[in-house]
Amino acid sequence: MTDRVSLTVRDGVADVRLNRPDKLNALDMATFEALAETADAVAAEPAVRAVVLSGEGRAFCAGLDFANFAAMAGDATAASGGDRLRRLMADVMEREPGRITNLGQQAVHGWRELPQPVIAAVHGHALGGGLQIALGADIRIVAPDAKLSVLEIRWGLVPDMTGTAALLRLVGEDVAKELTFTGRMVTGDEAVRLGLATRTAADPRAAALDMAREIAASSPDAIRAAKRLLNRAGDGGDLAGQYMEESRALAELRGSANQTEAVRAYFEKRPPAFTDPA
Template sequence: MPADRSAPTAASQPPGGHGAEPGEWEQAGVRLGLEGELATVTLCHPQRRNAQTPAMWRALAAVGRSLPGTVRVVVLRAEGVSFSAGLDRAMFTPDGIPGEPGFTALARADDAALDAAIAAYQDAFTWWRRPDLVTVAAVQGHAVGAGFQLALACDLRVVAEDAQFAMKETSLGLVPDLAGTKPLTALVGYARALEICATGRWVHADEAVRTGLANLAVPAAELDAAARDLAAALLAAPRAAVNETKALLQGAAARTYDDQRAAERAAQARRLRDLSGLGD
C-alpha cells in the first residue's frame, strides 16, 4: 500500500464518499476520457506527482464501475514528470489525511474492519484485468509503491525511457497489498520479484523491458503516441476473439497442459460457431 516517504500530498474527500461523480474524480486526481471503444484514465495531480490517497482509489474504482459496455481498451496515463510517487506521505503521519483513517486508526481496527478497509482500497487496482477489457499503462518518471502496483494492475505497460519502478513497502516494514504481488511474480518470476520487493531498489526502463515487466520503452516525448498506437492495434482485432484469447492466457498458469488444450478447443468452438452465425 505505501510507497516513498517523500511523495507529496494529494487531495482527499470525506469518508464514506464513493467518488461517484466525474467532478469528484478530478478533485481526487483522476480524469476519464471516452473516445468510442477507447477510454483514457489520467492521473491529474502532477503538482503532487500523482501521489495516491483513499479518495483517488475510490475515484479509480468508480471509473471502473462507470465504463460503458462499448469500451474495449483502457489507457492509463499520468500528467507531469511522474506516473505516481506512491502513497501520499500524510498517511504516514499521526494526523493522517483529513477525513481518512490513518495507519494508526487502521491498526486499531478489528480484523474484519481492517480487512474490509484494505479490500476497499484494492478495488481501485483489480478491475483493470477484467475479461472484457485490455488495459495499457503508459508510465513515465517514478512509479513507486502504490504507483508501481497501479501500473502492474494493467495488462500491458509502455514506459518512457526515464521510467523507474520501486516497491518500497517492505523497506518501510510493510508489504505490497494493492494486488501487485501476483502480476509482478507472473511477469518476472519469484526470485526477481522477491529481490525487487525485499530490497526496494529501482528498476529502470531497460531492465523492465528486458525482464518482461514492460512491453516497450520509448522516448518520453513519444509515450502517449506509443500507448495510443498500441491501443489502436488492440482495437483492430474482433472483440470476442481478443476476449477469448485474454481468458486463455490469463488462466494458462493455473491449468495443466492438457487442460489448457481443452480450454483452447472450447474457445475455438465458440469462435467458429459465432463466426458461422451459430453462436448463442
C-alpha cells in the same frame, strides 16, 4: 470521472488518467475509490475495446501520499483523508462486497479483471502502489528513464495491492524477491530487461494510444476471449481446464458475426466493421 481520475472514450479507446499532478498522482483514499469505480464504469461500457491508463503531470504515480503515512503513524494533524485511510489499513482483511479483494487491491485488480485489454503508459515515477497499479495492466509501455520500485520495504510493509502475485507472473520468484526485499529503483530500460515492463517508448502515452487503437480495430469478441484465456493460464489454472476453456472459446467464436466479418474483410481488402459485445 472524478477529480482524482479522468475518463474519456473515443473510437473505442478509454483514456484513463490519474489526475493529481500536483502530488505526482500519489494515492489517497479518494484515488483508491476513483480507480475502482472507473474500472467498474469501463467494464460496463461495451463500446470500449481497449484502455490506456496513464498519469497527468510529471509522474505515473509516486505511491502512497506522504500525508497518509503520517495518518498511519497516528499524527493527529494529518489530512482529514487520513482517518479514512487508517480505517482502510485497519480493515485490510475486509473484502469488497462480492469480490476477492479489499479496496486497495480492487484499485489494481479491477484493471486485470476488465474484459478489455489495458495498457499502462508509465513515465516519471511508478513507486510502491503506483507500480502495482501499472502491474494490473496487461501491457506496460515505459519511458526509458522512468523510475520504478517495489518501495514498500522502505516503510516496513509488503506489496499489498495484488503486487506479490503480479511480480511472480512477470519476473519470476528470484527477481520478485530481490526487488521486494531491496526496494531498489530500476529504470524503464532495466524494467523491460527484467520483464517488469513490455517495451520502452520516448512518449509512452502516445505509443499506448497507438496500440490501443490497433487493438480496437480487431474483433472485440476475440480480444476479450484471448485476455480471458491468457489471464486464466497466467493465474496457474490446471492444464486440462485451460485446454477446455480454449476449446469453449473457439466454439463460441467460430462462425460468430464478428469472426465471419474478420474473414470477409480480410479477403475483401477492407476495414472490418465489428459489432460491440452486448
